[in-house]
Amino acid sequence: MPYTLPQLRLLILLAMTLLMGLGVRxxxxxxxxxxxxxxxxDREESAVPLEPDAPAPAPPSSASRRAAPPIATxxxxxxxxxxxxxxxxxxxxxxxxxxxxxADAAELARLPGVSSALAQxxxxxxxxxxxxxxxEALRYVLGMxxxxxxxxxxxxxxxx
Amino acid sequence: MTDRPxxxxxxxxxxxxxxxxxxxxxxxxxENTPPRLLIAAGAMLLVAALLLSARRPRVALTMxxxxxxxxxxxxxxxxxxxxxxxxxRALDARVTLEARLDQEPVRWALxxxxxLVEVDALHLGPERLPASGRVQLTxxxxxxxxxxxxxxxxxxxRVYRPIGFRNPGGFDYPAHLRRDGILLVGNxxxxxxxxxxxDLPPWRVxxxxxxxxxITTRLPETSGALLAGLLLGERTALPRESDEAxxxxxxxxxLAVSGFNVALLAGAVFTGLALCGVPRxxxxxxxxxxxxxxxxxxxxxxxxLRATVMGLLLLAALLLDRESQLxxxxxxxxxxxxxxxxxxxxxxxxxxxxxxTAGIVYLTPWLTRLLVDRGWPNWLAAATAVSLGAQAAVTxxxxxxxxxxxxVGIVANLAVVxxxxxxxxxxxxxxxxxxxxxxxxxxxxxxxxxxxxxxRAAVHxxxxxxxxxxxxxxxxxATVTAWYVALLLAPLAAGSRxxxxxxxxxxxxxxxxxxxxxxRPTESMLRVTFLDxxxxxxxxxxxxxxxxxxVDGGPGGGRRFDVGERVLAPFLWNRPLGRLDAVAxxxxxxxxxxxxxxxxxxxxxGEFWESGRPPPGPSDAVTALxxxxxxxxxxxxxxxxxxxxxxxxxxxPGAGPPGAANDDSLVLRLDWRGVSLLLAGDLGSRGEAQLxxxxxxxxxxxxxxxxxxxRFSSTAPFLEATQPHLAVISVGARNPFGHPSPDALxxxxxxxxxxxxxxxxxxxxxxxxxRRLRVTTWATGAVEELDLVSGDTTAPE
Numbered sequence: 001m002p003y004t005l006p007q008l009r010l011l012i013l014l015a016m017t018l019l020m021g022l023g024v025r026x027x028x029x030x031x032x033x034x035x036x037x038x039x040x041x042d043r044e045e046s047a048v049p050l051e052p053d054a055p056a057p058a059p060p061s062s063a064s065r066r067a068a069p070p071i072a073t074x075x076x077x078x079x080x081x082x083x084x085x086x087x088x089x090x091x092x093x094x095x096x097x098x099x100x101x102x103a104d105a106a107e108l109a110r111l112p113g114v115s116s117a118l119a120q121x122x123x124x125x126x127x128x129x130x131x132x133x134x135x136e137a138l139r140y141v142l143g144m145x146x147x148x149x150x151x152x153x154x155x156x157x158x159x160x
Numbered sequence: 161m162t163d164r165p166x167x168x169x170x171x172x173x174x175x176x177x178x179x180x181x182x183x184x185x186x187x188x189x190x191e192n193t194p195p196r197l198l199i200a201a202g203a204m205l206l207v208a209a210l211l212l213s214a215r216r217p218r219v220a221l222t223m224x225x226x227x228x229x230x231x232x233x234x235x236x237x238x239x240x241x242x243x244x245x246x247x248x249r250a251l252d253a254r255v256t257l258e259a260r261l262d263q264e265p266v267r268w269a270l271x272x273x274x275x276l277v278e279v280d281a282l283h284l285g286p287e288r289l290p291a292s293g294r295v296q297l298t299x300x301x302x303x304x305x306x307x308x309x310x311x312x313x314x315x316x317x318r319v320y321r322p323i324g325f326r327n328p329g330g331f332d333y334p335a336h337l338r339r340d341g342i343l344l345v346g347n348x349x350x351x352x353x354x355x356x357x358x359d360l361p362p363w364r365v366x367x368x369x370x371x372x373x374x375i376t377t378r379l380p381e382t383s384g385a386l387l388a389g390l391l392l393g394e395r396t397a398l399p400r401e402s403d404e405a406x407x408x409x410x411x412x413x414x415l416a417v418s419g420f421n422v423a424l425l426a427g428a429v430f431t432g433l434a435l436c437g438v439p440r441x442x443x444x445x446x447x448x449x450x451x452x453x454x455x456x457x458x459x460x461x462x463x464x465l466r467a468t469v470m471g472l473l474l475l476a477a478l479l480l481d482r483e484s485q486l487x488x489x490x491x492x493x494x495x496x497x498x499x500x501x502x503x504x505x506x507x508x509x510x511x512x513x514x515x516x517t518a519g520i521v522y523l524t525p526w527l528t529r530l531l532v533d534r535g536w537p538n539w540l541a542a543a544t545a546v547s548l549g550a551q552a553a554v555t556x557x558x559x560x561x562x563x564x565x566x567x568v569g570i571v572a573n574l575a576v577v578x579x580x581x582x583x584x585x586x587x588x589x590x591x592x593x594x595x596x597x598x599x600x601x602x603x604x605x606x607x608x609x610x611x612x613x614x615x616r617a618a619v620h621x622x623x624x625x626x627x628x629x630x631x632x633x634x635x636x637x638a639t640v641t642a643w644y645v646a647l648l649l650a651p652l653a654a655g656s657r658x659x660x661x662x663x664x665x666x667x668x669x670x671x672x673x674x675x676x677x678x679x680r681p682t683e684s685m686l687r688v689t690f691l692d693x694x695x696x697x698x699x700x701x702x703x704x705x706x707x708x709x710x711v712d713g714g715p716g717g718g719r720r721f722d723v724g725e726r727v728l729a730p731f732l733w734n735r736p737l738g739r740l741d742a743v744a745x746x747x748x749x750x751x752x753x754x755x756x757x758x759x760x761x762x763x764x765x766g767e768f769w770e771s772g773r774p775p776p777g778p779s780d781a782v783t784a785l786x787x788x789x790x791x792x793x794x795x796x797x798x799x800x801x802x803x804x805x806x807x808x809x810x811x812x813p814g815a816g817p818p819g820a821a822n823d824d825s826l827v828l829r830l831d832w833r834g835v836s837l838l839l840a841g842d843l844g845s846r847g848e849a850q851l852x853x854x855x856x857x858x859x860x861x862x863x864x865x866x867x868x869x870x871r872f873s874s875t876a877p878f879l880e881a882t883q884p885h886l887a888v889i890s891v892g893a894r895n896p897f898g899h900p901s902p903d904a905l906x907x908x909x910x911x912x913x914x915x916x917x918x919x920x921x922x923x924x925x926x927x928x929x930x931r932r933l934r935v936t937t938w939a940t941g942a943v944e945e946l947d948l949v950s951g952d953t954t955a956p957e
Contacts, residue, residue, distance in 0.1 A: 007435050017586070021603030024610055038613065039380040042620045043399060130695070130715075130751040133870070133897035140896055142271075142301040142349055159820055 097157040100138065101131045111152045118143050132158050173491035179225040180495060183232025184502045194237045201230035235502045246279055246293035246319070247343040256283035256316050258356070262294065263459075264309045264365060267396055269721070273299040273350075275307065276342070277315070294342045295319060301350040308359040308369075317348035323893055325727045326692045326922025326939040329634060329734040339503030364456040368392060371457075374594050375587070378605040383612040386415075390580060391587050392458050393417035402616070408629045409622035410551075410569020414580040416509070417458045419467035419517060424584050425454055426471050444475045451475075462497060462504050463513035469493035470517075486521045490514070508561040512554050519553025519647075520546055526651035547573040552647055556640045563631045563733040572622035579615040583608060631733045631762065632674070639673040642666045677736030682706050686806070686832050690864065690916075690924040691731060692938070693723050695892030695899070696751035699839065699864065700732070701830065707741045707804035711828065711839055711864075713755030713781070724755025729762050739764035741803060743790075746825040746841030748775040760784035768792045771813050771826040795826060797854060806832040811856050812847065822867060823847030829857060833930030835948065838882060840866035840873075848878035861933070861948075862886040862926060865908065869900020869917070879911040885946070886935065887913040888924050895919075914953075 003011065028035040098107055100122065108119035118141070125141045126132060135156050138144050208223035241248055246257075259277035266274045275297040282291040297317055307313065322345045324333030337345065361369070372394055376384040385397035395403065395415055406412045414420065426447045433443040448471075455468040470489040477484035494514055497504060504510040527545035532538060547570050558564050566572075590604035622628060635643075646666035653659035672679075687702040693714030701709040710732075716724030732740075743765050746752055757780035759765065768785060772794035775782050785792075799810040812827035813819075825841025838858070843851065843866040852858065863884035866873035868891040887908045891899045900917060908915050916924045922939030933946040946953050 004435075010435055017607045018600070018603050020610065021605070021607035024606040025603065028606070036380070039382060041613075042405065042616055043382065043401065127750055129896060130749045133899075137896055142351075 097155055099159050100135070100156050101126065101159050111155055113148050113151050134158055171485055171487035171491055173488050173495060175225055176228055177491040177494040177498070179228040180232040180235075180498055181505055183229030183234075184236050184498060184505045186229065187233035187236040188506075194234055197230050197234045197237075201227045201234065204230065232498070232502065235499065241343075242292050244289075244291050245343075246282065246291050246295065247321075249282075249291075251319050253318055254316060255319055256314065257281070257291075257295070257319070258283065258288070258312070258314055259295070261307060261309050261311045261313065264361075264368075265299075265303075265307050271301050273303065273307075275299060275353075277313070280312075283314075293344060294340070296322075296337065296342050296345045298345070298347045299350050299353060300347065303350040303353050305353075305355045306359055307353070307355065308361045309365045310361055311359050312356040314354040314356055315348055316352040317346040318894075319344050319346035320894065321345075325694065325723070327727065327731050328689070328923060328925075328938060329731060330692075330727065330923075331730070336507070339501070339506065364453075368394075368457050371591055374591060374601075378590075378602060379609055379612070383609055383616070386612055386616065387583065387587050387608070389415040390584050391417075391421070391591075393461070393464075402619075405619050405623035407564065408566070409572045409576070409619045410566025410629065411572050411576040411580075411619060411622070413512070413516070414576060416463055417461065418463040418513060419470065420577075420580070421458075421584055422451060422454070422464070422467035422471050424581055425588060426451055426475070428585050428588065441479055444478045448472055448475045462507060462510035465497055466490075466493045466510075466513050466517065469496055490517055490521060508557065511557050511561075515553040515557055516550040519549040519551075523549035523552060523647065523651065526654075543574055543577075544570070547577075556635055556643050559632055560634045560640065563634060563730055564629055565632055566629045568622045568625055568628045572618070575618045576615060576622075579611060579618060583611045583615055586611060631729075633677055633734045633736050635674060639670055642669045642673070646670065685927055685929050686835060688837060688862075688926040689731075690888045690890050690918055690926075691728065692918045692922045693727050693755065693890075693892075695868065695895040695897075696723070696754070697746065697841075697864070697868075697890045698728055698752075698755060699890070700735075701837075702735075703804040703806050703832065705804050707806075708739075709742045709744060709803060709808075710740050710759065711744045712746055712752040712841075713743070713757075713759050715751045716755035716758060716780075722755075722758065724758030728755045729758045732759070732763060739766060741766040742769055743767075744769040744795075744826060744828060745771075746827070746839070747771060747773060747821050748779075748781075749821065749842065750779065752842070753779065753781045756781040757784040760788040760790060765790045769795050769826065771795065771824055773813070773818055773821060773824050776821070795828075797827075797856070806830055809857060811838070811854070811858070812841075812843070812851055814850060814854055819846065820844065823850065825866075827851060829860065831857075833928075835862075835928050835930060835933065836860045837862045837864070837926075838884070839864040842867040842873075843878075844870070844872045845875050848873065848875050852877055852881045858882045860884050862888065863913065865889045865900070865904070865915075867899075868892075868895070868897070869904045869908075870897070871901035871903045874904040874907050876907055876911075879907060879913070883911065884908075884913045886926070886933075887915045888926075889915065889917040889919075891917055891919045893919040 001008075098111065100108065105116065105119040105123045108114055108122050109116045111119075114122075121143065122138065122141050129137070129140070132138060135149070135153055135158055137158075138149055138152075138156075139146070204223050204227035208220040208227065211217075211220035211223060257277070257279050258281040259279045261275060262278045263276040268274055277295050277297060279291050279293045279295055282289045295317075297315065321343065322334045322337050324331065337343070371392060372388055375387050375391070376397070378384070379387060381397070382399060382402060385395075385399070386402065388394040389398055393416055398415070403415075406415055429447045429450050430443050433446060434440070438446070451468055451471050455464050458464055470486075470493050473489040473492060474484045474486075497510070524542075524545045527548050528541050531541035531545060536544070551570050551573075555565065558566070586604060586608045590601050590608060593604055594601035643666075646663050649659055649663050649666075653663050682705050684704045686704055689700045689702075691698045691700065691714065696714040697712040698714035699711045701711065703709070714723050714728055716722045716728070740759070740763050743756065743759060745756065745768070753775070760781070761784050765788065768790045770792060795810045797810055797812050797814045801808050801810075807830070809829040809831070810826070811829055813824040818824055822842040822844050823846045825843050825847060827841055827843065827847075828839045830837045830839075836857075836859075838860040840848075840863065848866065858881045860882050861884070863882055863886070865887050866878075869889040874887075889900045905915060916935065916937060918924060920939065921937035921942075923937075925934075925936040925938065927934045927936070928948070931948055933948055935944045935946070936942070944953060
């Protein structure tokens, strides 16, 4: 026999591994969806990218609890300043100043020179900091330079 | 009868390593002055030599060991800062630095990258001044060019001294950085980093990058991230929930590069070459070379260095035909590491690595024999003994550093470690094959995917068990010492009744000391802790006879540095809280509610108190609250409720239509034995005015100042109505809002209040029995006492 016993064992193990790999490859090529589901079996749902207009998760019924209102009631309409309702397409500068501590990304994107990506970053920065104390604090947003800030300055307010 | 005496004789380095470590540890307790220590050490050695010539070898040995301990203490003395060190300068808010990247950049959140740089020069206008110092920079956003180790950059950054979060039992972040030679930290934006040289990393970095790229292209994302952790300790791409599952299952150690990887690598090389007929000495040399290369690639963490030193020593023993001694190898590794970096003694990674190895080396033979005697099959007994030995040794350390006790760890390791072993070996083999043939390597990676899935499934099942991991307060030094002495004596106790009794007694001591926080009588004292959680609010109110109320949870949640998880939760774990009787939230701003996500996830909360104003949108705290099914109670002005013997009066918000979120903050007042505290949330001037208008009991002893000391809050009429003696401002250093404002501070001071602020004082702790009030500021350690009857202020001792 050309091989010792341990050598033979290793060879068989190697061949088995390669064969297994071949099998897995074929299976994954044939059922990519199943393979993808298997890969994500221990991931939380949130790891799946959300649909752009997915509704916020509904609050659990509080009927069985003490008298307390559900925590997520739609409140955006009550909080946004009038006239800042998101309109459809390409924006003329807003007629009324936009409150950067309240406005959502769509409203912020109507400001001159503010792209939707920048608007999104403004919202993220606001969430991180809690609020902007002054319009100057917008400088902390990535991509908000002094010129851009000067351009939008007339159109923004900051609520305390 | 036992292995110990023989083991000790065969480990001549063990006493040296222990003495050296003891010296380092002792140095933390006193101010050491190097010249004096040097003289003392020299004198001791001289005395030892004299004693030796006088034929008193035992005393001489003691003296010599004491001298070595002094050397350990000497080694911790910090070297004087170079004259051009950045930390010697008073730095402007923004500086321009020329620096070299000392490490690969670490991306630790979606838009956050950490750079460790070695500064060469400081640019002041047109001037270029030579400078030195290590600075850890956080880069917000995407750097304009890809960065890599060894690259020289020009960066425009804010540089400051690290402060961390200064709370009782909290992690000392500045000390941790200092041990790494980092005295300054800074932050900057991606577009303010300019590369001066191209990204041409050294070979080891290039090899690591290549390996990570291969792994992530050959395997789907989560499995790939897991393999990168197993093989290279690269955990940054691992999703948060997987990371958490490995912690809960008590198998997180396999994600760190450790002796496990080193042993597998050496073993694989050795077996492979031996099977190919290479002679033994040849294989040992090759294996040693592979180990060194591996250590260089994965980087100099304590666990890697320990394993590499030990591995090399064992291989050397093989080469020289000497019997290898594990305890001695371990001691040599400890000695070498501590001489090189004495501060590592305090690092959890160092302690866990050495404790686990020592536990395995020392306890496993005894445990195996114990289990085999009980009729366990040999293989199972050996595997369980390794798992048990390591767990027993690291348990106090895990509690001390992380408050974690994994209950399934011992069992989970039995399944996870073999799978991780197969995955690691196969992964290394596949990477090697990748160099030769991509097709064959792909097949190996496909097979590996199945192993990784099985590994993830095992971890997932273990982590999903109820009470897989419990959180307990950190044990005190007496408990830890008693536990380790018991472990040390346990293997020797088999033959001796007396020793067995001692071990039993020690275990009882450990049990009683661990349970003491729950057994001790409740204090008849009110304690309020305003936590240092950066920019935000969080206060824990501990009432006499036990009830606990948490008001706000500080910032946190989300994918960034989670203050709730890293600061608030450990603080609460370190108090033996069964539960929080109530959590009150002033309003939903993230600097108040963010950290509550961790609170609702980890703690049993009796009730959630809120103002009834809805949250602005979905957030982690909202989700965690809903998931925890905590009963909710909406409070409005005029409501009064008792919690224990203290009366809570709700002062805001009023019943009217909703206003600005800050002005609608939930405002609470607490009264107990004539001591009063008013928690003003984030009220602005309008909210304060409404509060005064509405009336109600406003005069208070202590005030949690509204809105972090904003200039729009703490208005004169409000302070006139409340007349606080103590005012606590919960505020983060260097916050972008300019809190606390000088105007508000001036108003507070002129109203006669003594002002405390968490950005300077760290946690502010008020303790009172109703007659005296004690204020402790944690960062400075200062204690002030106020006699509530006479009104005198004193500073004891």
